[in-house]
Amino acid sequence: xxxxxxxxxxxxxxxxxxxxxxxxxVVYGTPALACGLPGxxxxxxxxxxxxxxxxxxxxxxxxxxxxTHSMVGEALRVLTDALPCFSSFDLVFDADLPMGAGLGxxxxxxxxxxxxxxxxxxxxxxxxxxxxxxxxxxxVFHGTPSGLDDTLATFGGLCLFRRDGAWSDHxxxxxxLTHQARRLKHSGLRLVIAESGVPKSTKKMVANxxxxxxxxxxxxxxxxxxxxDLVSCxxxxxxxxxxxxxxxAMKRNQEILCELNLGVAQFKTMTDVAYEAGAMxxxxxxxxxxxxxxxxxxxxEEHVAxxxxxxxxxxxxxxxxxxxxxxxxSTPNRACP
Numbered sequence: 001x002x003x004x005x006x007x008x009x010x011x012x013x014x015x016x017x018x019x020x021x022x023x024x025x026v027v028y029g030t031p032a033l034a035c036g037l038p039g040x041x042x043x044x045x046x047x048x049x050x051x052x053x054x055x056x057x058x059x060x061x062x063x064x065x066x067x068t069h070s071m072v073g074e075a076l077r078v079l080t081d082a083l084p085c086f087s088s089f090d091l092v093f094d095a096d097l098p099m100g101a102g103l104g105x106x107x108x109x110x111x112x113x114x115x116x117x118x119x120x121x122x123x124x125x126x127x128x129x130x131x132x133x134x135x136x137x138x139x140v141f142h143g144t145p146s147g148l149d150d151t152l153a154t155f156g157g158l159c160l161f162r163r164d165g166a167w168s169d170h171x172x173x174x175x176x177l178t179h180q181a182r183r184l185k186h187s188g189l190r191l192v193i194a195e196s197g198v199p200k201s202t203k204k205m206v207a208n209x210x211x212x213x214x215x216x217x218x219x220x221x222x223x224x225x226x227x228x229d230l231v232s233c234x235x236x237x238x239x240x241x242x243x244x245x246x247x248x249a250m251k252r253n254q255e256i257l258c259e260l261n262l263g264v265a266q267f268k269t270m271t272d273v274a275y276e277a278g279a280m281x282x283x284x285x286x287x288x289x290x291x292x293x294x295x296x297x298x299x300x301e302e303h304v305a306x307x308x309x310x311x312x313x314x315x316x317x318x319x320x321x322x323x324x325x326x327x328x329x330s331t332p333n334r335a336c337p
Contacts (some may be wrong), residue, residue, distance in 0.1 A: 205288050
């Protein structure tokens with residue numbers, strides 16, 4: 001079987017995601033501020049095969065085919081059923097983010113698969129259609145996904161996301177990606193991401209927050225309102241490169257998440273290491289209960305990443321170059337260990 005050679009600019013890829021502020025609260029109508037992790041999953045090789053679609057990701061040590069009894073196999077079935085006259089391929093992807101750590105790995109793989117098949121079969125899908133099909137695949141993995149992960153996987157950039165699409169007059173303007181998401185202009189952003197090594201428990205953490213909201217509706221509403229204000233302040237801070245203000249918002253959001261019992265002991269250790277190395281802020285990203293943390297450490301990103309890695313928490317930096325809505329994204333500084 002011969003592999004299909006592709007030029008770098010033609011390689012289908014998809015972004016991961018990191019939530020800067022607003023996780024969990026986004027379920028209750030608040031906006032979430034998130035950014036794409038560029039080139040997180042990208043095509044390495046295509047081979048023809050005789051029977052159906054097979055997908056491999058060596059970095060994640062897995063290989064799945066349509067029809068296998070797995071969520072990946074079921075998601076691939078959604079893809080093949082959606083496209084008529086489907087040909088058989090063996091797709092191999094590179095991945096620069098860990099699997100199952102809250103960084104949107106399943107959405108990135110779904111979008112990368114759709115884009116690859118779209119290119120190979122000349123389906124002519126635009127980004128909105130790619131995202132829609134990837135969202136249907138995401139339902140296999142997450143049941144009722146919000147759409148945040150597949151939106152960031154498709155479009156990347158710095159995005160403001162409202163699950164219910166109920167935009168307020170106070171929300172910043174930006175490029176409309178979907179009814180749920182706007183991509184925002186920004187003046188540049190650099191972050192450190194680190195793995196806790198603790199498997200996240202999204203279902204459990206979501207249930208914890210739901211229980212809190214039912215038991216204390218007044219406190220919960222005040223909490224969501226505060227997070228909305230923190231998100232608004234953070235957008236302005238990023239656009240003005242006001243890192244102290246962004247740091248304060250991230251730190252307060254982290255305090256709220258800890259009050260909601262979403263932390264683990266490793267987060268405290270990671271935070272201590274990051275601050276000692278010069279970070280201005282550190283917070284969990286995603287569901288909590290494990291997974292990853294994101295750190296703000298202007299001009300000290302490499303030092304913080306190295307300190308965390310040496311402490312046993314694999315870390316890396318990402319850079320979003322100054323961007324107008326619709327412009328091309330930059331790539332990560334280095335791959336996730």
